[in-house]
Amino acid sequence: MITALVTIIILAALAGVATVATAGAPKEISLADRIDALLPQTQCRRCTFAGCRPYAEAIAQGAADINQCPPGGERTAKALARLMGVPPKPVGKEFGVVPDSPAVAFIEEDACIGCTKCIQACPVDAIVGASRHMHTVIAADCTGCELCIPPCPVDCIVMRPAPAVVR
Structure with a gap:
């Protein structure tokens, strides 16, 4: 009985040591993960990919080239160049205009007809509202991707400078 108890205690201790040893080992971060961390996460699709993660994997x-992200601008292109060990390139004009400053969508609520098309288009769920009621943008969640603008049938969505964050 005592031998069995001692054996169980020793096995449990060895299992615990093995678990701690493998849990403490640093996990290697993939290149795609490191690239994705540099991207602005706007999910705007201007790079021609379905979002930031697919672009990072490409x-x-x-x-894919390092200069396909207008929302990230020159800063992101330079950071990607450093990570990839290649010369920096300006953002390709074919992917859109690089914004001067961060912008967020704003819905002119008096004109909004509540069609919900902007809600369906928003990749980050930054627009709230109900069918046939006015909608609004949660500025803190908006990435400025502009995907909500084309589907709006009454053109009541405009881009405005992002509000300053006070901490």
Whole structure:
């Protein structure tokens, strides 16, 4: 009985040591993860990919260039160049205009007809409202991707400078 108890205690201790040893080992961060961390996460699709993560994976695989992200601008392109060990390039004009400052969508609520098309288009759920009622943008969640503008049938969505964050 005592031998069995001692054996169980020793096995439990060894299992605990093995668990701690593997849990404490640093996990390698993939190149795609490091690239994705540099991207602005606007999910705007201007890079021609379905979002920031697919674009990061394409860069990591060599299937996309580092200069396809207008929301990230020159700063992101330079950071990607450093990470990838390649010369920096300006953001390609074919991917859109690089914004001078961060912007967020704003819905002119008097003109909004509550069609919900902007809500469906928003990749980050930054627009709230109900069918046939006015909608509004949660500025803190808006990434400025502009995907809500084209589907609006009454053109009541405009881009405005992002509000300053006070901490």
